Amino acid sequence: MDNPEHTIILQSMTEQPHVLIVGGGLNGPALALALAQGGKRVTVIDALPQDVRQADEFDGRAYALALASQRLLSAIGIWARINDHAQPMLEIKVTDGHAGRGPSPFWMHFDHAEIEEGPMGYMVEDRYLRRALIDAMAENDAITLLDGQSVVAQTVSPSGVSVTLEDGIEITGDLLAGCDGRTSGTATRAGIKRSGRDYGQTALVCAITHEKPHHGVAHQFFMPPGPLAILPLTGNRSLIVWAEKTELAQQINALDDHNYLEVLRPRFGDFLGELGLEGKRFTYPLNLTVANALIAERLALVGDAAHGIHPIAGQGLNAGLRDVAALAETVILAARRGEDIGSIQVLERYQQWRRFDMATLVTATDMFNHLFSNDNPLLRAGRELGLGLVNALPPARRAFIREAAGLTGDLPRLMQGKTI
Amino acid sequence: MQARQTTVDPAEIAKFEAMAADWWDPKGKFKPLHMMNPCRLDYITNQIGGQFDCDLTANGPFRGLRILDIGCGGGLLSEPMARLGGDVVGADAAELNISVAQIHAQQSGLSIDYRHTTAEALADAGEQFDVVLNMEVIEHVADPLTFLTACRRLLKPGGLHICSTINRNPKSFAMTIIGAEMIMRWLPRGTHEWSKFITPDELFELLHRAGLNPVDRKGFVFNPVTWQWRLSVRDLGVNYVTASVKPD
Secondary structure (H helix, E strand, O other), X not given: OOOHHHHHHHHHHHHOOEEEEEOOOOHHHHHHHHHHHOOOEEEEXXXXXXXXXXXXXXXXXXXXXXXXXXXXXXXXXXXXXXXHHOEEEOEEEEEEEEOOOEEEEEEEEEEHHHOOOOOXXXXXXXXXXXXXXXXXXXXXXXXXXXXXXXXXXXXXXXXXXXXXXXXXXXEEEOEEEEOOOOOOHHHHHOOOOEEEEEEEEEEEEEEEEEOOOOOOEEEEEEEOOEEEEXXXXXXXXXXXXXEEEHHHHHHHHHOOHHHHHHHHHHHXXXXXXXEEEEEEEEEEEEEXXXXXXXXXXXXXXXXXXXXXXXXXXXXXXXXXXXXXXHHHHHHHHHHHOOOOOOOHHHHHHHHHXXXXXXXXXXXXXXXXXXXXXXXXXXXXXXXXXXXXXXXXOHHHHHHHHHHHOOOOOOOOHHHOOOOO | OOOOOOOOOHHHHHHHHOXXXXXXXXXXXXXXXXXXXXXXXXXXXXXXXXHHOOOOOOOOOOOOOEEEEEOXXXXXXXXXXXXXXXXXXXXXXXXXXXXXXXXXXXHOOOOOEEEEOOHHHHHHOOOOEEEEEEEOOHHHOOOHHHHHHHHHHHEEEEEEEEEEEEOOOHHHHHHHHHHHHHHOOOOOOOOOOHHHOOOXXXXXXXXXXXXXXXXXXXXXXXXXXXOEEEEXXXXXXXXXXXXXXXXX
16 A cells, blocks of 8 residues: 555545445346435346346336336436426225125225325326336436346455356455345345245236327235236326236237226226236246345345235335435444444444344235135125225324325435435 | 653553454444444545535545544554545554454555554654544543643644544443443443543533633434434433544
């Protein structure tokens, strides 16, 4: 360290922490933007090439963003880019259904008018969200995006963490964030094991056009084979997420569009009038996969890499964005104190913050699915009574609405509409 | 070494050398310091930021400030100060601590000037700093007034002195000696001598006599439910911290 110039370079490098993010889906870019806003340097490594991420056509994927998630996206400059394409969710209707007979009359009704914060959430198509995140990253000098690149190795040392890419390039940072989904290679390489199970169900996902307006109402029907959700998109369009036993789901998916609609239609009645399919149809095998730890030395897991849950309550992306907000806040505050952002002391705070929330979510979605995906008469009577009770009690109903809006628990600042 | 007044107690140095290797283990013997560190750093960064008008949300806000960490130990405070851009000198009377701190700073890619020396020796050599930190040190020195006077001499006019220590009352005895050392085994027994503890009023008086102008005091309070430390305006019952300015 005799060379003063070298010392200066070394100092300015250590003064600006560098975070490596593996995964270019939604959580990875959102985390990159939140950290860059807090003055951190970020490198995002995405296995998919950019032209795939930038595809414009509607691919049938959309997300129910809770109010808290919308606030986070506002805070990182994304919401202004997608606002015009977002459909507010004004009401949620939950109904218990009998196979072949359509929805039963027992239902819960949640109206955003009962809470003061605004709509419970928004439906946003994947294509708009992806595009907005990519554009925002490209405009940010603190973010480097390496696309079409897979990580083949990662090593940790007292001074930092490095990842090696397919082409042999090695990048070093202070902290590695694994946003690489349910089969997270980042977690595996760090020796983090997973637990979980296969639900034996497959989700059928498609977008439909319908004759009558949806009025911003989201419907959740609990049917014996699995739940069915109708989520309002902009215009007279809705997203259908529909779980069936895997074998049956495969048979349904093999049908042509006309017959597919014929199977779908009786499951939720005719309140939307004539139906048509828009875009492609998708199937996703449903499983639960939870990482046994959220952190390791210089590593934090985010989103599905930490907790791949059942989509029954539409909480996957919302939970991921909560991780993003909590990790960004933990890291930015630690850096402001001069702490080593990759140290286990700092990362423990993130794990402690998210662990309870995550356990609650995993247990709740798992139990919900178990409780509702069957025709046991005892369970049916119980859940009808339960739904009716919640609906009859305004405080219980408001608590559910706040939960759906993502406004409960120890909310990160970015989700309270504040800056870090 | 010349025969001159020194505040270092040889028995104290030997005690810390034995523990030096454990400095950077967050679950080891210095666990209480690691747990308290975010709270201490919040106080230090805010006080320095306020005194020298630094933007704490920027990278390297302490660039251009010369900071002395007396009783630096393994470098738990020196490293954050360097990361925030400070030009840091870490001083400790225990030689093994300096070796541990040097190795760790090198591993962390930080440039910190660690020295096996004392506040008095640095002051005699005419060293000058913008900030002098005495965190959890004064309760271990033989003569607090001589020590604080040396700290004042080390400061530039308008410089900031931050000092944290432990109050002397039945509660602090219960918490620190019985609680932390005997029951929780957070600290090795004999780490503290209760008779050396100083009350906030006594410390303010000592700071005045040393020629410093005390401007702030806060408590560090441990919450056994959240397992976290926080700053308190009112509760200075056990751990507390003071900020003082050297008059122009």
